[in-house]
Amino acid sequence: MAEDVKPAETPERAYDDRPIHAEPGQLPPEVQAPLAAYKGALPPSPPWFDWAIAQEPERMFVESLGSRLEVLTWGEVGKPGLLFVHGNSAHADWWSFIAPFFAEDYRVASMSLAGMGASDWRDSYSFTDFAEDAEAVSRAAGLYEGGRKPIYIGHSFGGGQVFFAAVSHPERMHAAIMVDTGFGPPPEEMAKRMAQMEAIRNIPTVDRPSRIYATLEEALNRFRLMPPQPAGNPFIADFIARRSLKRVPLPPGETGPDGSGEGWTWRFDPNMWAKLDRQAMMKREQTQVTTTTPLVHIYGAKSRIVEHRKAGAPSPFPAGLLEIEIPDSHHHIMIDQPLALVSALRALLSAWPR
Template structure:
């Protein structure tokens, strides 16, 4: 999520399928501004959603590498642990209507990565640090207390972090579930998009930060998903969008709203170890892993077009019908059912804590 943004890739096969750059071409209204028709009002929502968000999490901060990280938790310590990780420019609440479905049987945590949500911003970001942060969070909130290591579940960029941690630190997790995680388009498309980026000059930077909106309603009108897609369930998009904003006081003393993520995260991200052709080939992958993807996702389009992927051969993949990249918005209950089924029957052999 971000205002006026879409995805693009730098000229390397890496996990940045939802990297933000500003859109110049027109998009359909339902993609350009999926919440505009509601004019700041909350869209009507079904009872299952109301019941899920009524199970409010405990909100805490965990210290890692000198930063305070936002963490949401559900369920009792002592049950098997689940760690949910969000995508780029997102936050822990992207999972807060999904996680309650697991809280009766698991100790569940959803973290905001450094530079996103209410977590601290850093001068530098790296996959190695994100992996250490996930471990620190898991230890701090009791995900190891259920008799086995936690299962990590990550969406998009967060799925990239889960995959990286699973390859580099298989001793830290029971299993890894990636949700619509991509590794960049084919080389010819990457070259074309790299050229496009050279022509784009209005990406938020230190001297050109994210826009401040005078009201929550004005900000919601600018919310859209990246990669661009319709919001399958507007009530979920609205819930996410409201929690993507923070209040700021401007130089003239007036109050406004802006997005919570660090607009310079991509400029600060060390992508040396994020290349799919590197960290996926270090002696194979021993962590059990599964990929869940949307049938209409751009990830599928890239894979069919020959995009590189470090996923191990023969890895289980599950398609969610009628879902784009943001499966938790398009088909949340189908995603819950898929994860529940996996946790009940997979992996076949439990790993010791």
Template sequence: MADEAGGAPKAADKETYDDRPFHSDGLPPEVRAPLEAFKGAEPPSPAWFRDAIAQEPERGFVESLGSKLEVLTWGERGKPGLLFVHGNSAHADWWSFIAPFFAADYRVASMSLAGMGASDWRERYAFRDFAEDAEAVARAAGLYEGGVKPVYIGHSFGGGQVFFAAARNPENMRAAILVDTGFGGPPPEVEAERKKRMEQIRNIPTADRPSRVYPTLEAALARFRLMPPQPAGNPYIADFIARRSLKRAPLPDGSGEGWTWRFDPTMWEKLDRTGMTPQLGAAIATPMVHIYGAQSRIIERRKSGEPSFFPKGMLEIEIPDSQHHIMIDQPLALVAAIRAILATWPPTTPSA
């Protein structure tokens, strides 16, 4: 989950969206603004990363429920399918340095959920719609053409969507791999700060009051941060993600163009939560595995007594020295874990 945010508004800016990050007071610079020190320059990156992103995906759109959804694909049609789904406020390119590792053996797709990335924004969002979107993308991308149903892989909020889709429509997927996924909403202190801000301000972004526009790319990158709060384990990955989180937009004073975030900032206010929480202990027919970070906030909350909706006895794999954003903290360990899972599991079922 990413939370791209800006500085505090001045008193005269009452009609400007307050895009301060949640729970930002007192955070160290490497958490509050992990890219600020690079002053707009790309951090040094290793050869494996450069080789991975050099494998450019095919970029396109799939229509679902009247919306155009951004889709990236790698690998040949006719091979088994993998669908990657990102976290909240993120986008398909969060998987662009992970997906190429699977392209030799799989037809791989990464989607931007509605309201995020380059996908269309909607007047309302719902878990059942996200589930329908995922199937539409998987079918249009050819993920069912390999003789078996695809495996869905989702991180954080995207893992929640994969879980919901697996529970609602188990016939659509062979298995689900959840990556650091929880069901309790934002961390308690983040939710408390969100509610406090909602009581204090009424200028939530609309078509007339969009998200803040930054005058330079450097200024925008300096405001990128992760949610839940954590350092960017590998700054070159955070920088890659942040640059693809932005789009050009007119500056408020009409002096030219600047940069703003691509996601719909009002998604949480538009989200229909009806039926989004699974029943505790409910039987799930879809085979599932959960990969989590050893220092993840989600795991901390579970250990403190927050209920888990995962099926009893579900296999869970811990990634050492990683927090919530495993693809940033330990990308190669995540690749290895997914590869090992796919090599030995799940059972094969014909595609529909």
């Protein structure tokens, strides 16, 4: 998810879900503003979802590299560990309606990456630091206490972090699962994106932070998914969007409708991509890599990841990687087909790795 944020200086290769600004009207309404029709009200939700979010996690902060990282946990310490990692501009609660389905058999943790969710922002970000953060969270959350090393599960940009950690530190994990993880579009599309980004104006910079919205409804109306797609289940998109926001003071002289003097803005660092050092990951992307960590990739049948691959997008995944397709799903599988994702993960974990 991203809106009103600065795109980074475009590297040679970049992940699909990096923030790219779009003015109202540039995308279909169901893509541009999937929650606008609800006018700030909660969309109706099914019983399974209500049950899942009622399983409140323990919320804590873990110190890593001088930063406090937001961590959510479910299940008992002493059971095998699972670490969930979200995508770009997201947060730990993207897994809050998925993780409870594993809490009976696993000690589960979901972390907010540095610069996202309620985790601290940094002056710079790197894949190496994210890998150290994941290890710190796994230790603090008790994911090693079940008699084996934890399994990492990461979506999109978070899948990139999981893959990097699996290749760089195979001794730290039992296995790794990437969920709809890509490594940049084909060269022709990258050139097109660069041209489009050159034309973008009025995007926040270090001196012009993310926009502040006077009301929650206004902020929810600006929520959308990156890469652009419809929100398959609006009740999930709404749950995620509300937890993507924080209260902040309105600009001097402005007062919101509630008279509080506070508005709403996104919780992620708007300059995260400008601060991200991708050199370590780009070295991994140049060629296919080998690792002793068992790997699986789960992807959506309608995802742009698939489109990019068919068009010749690069991928460092090892040849012969086990892959599982989720039907009728775009990139954000936990929004489009959450129960199918749960079923795929549970079936996979019951028999893999051997």
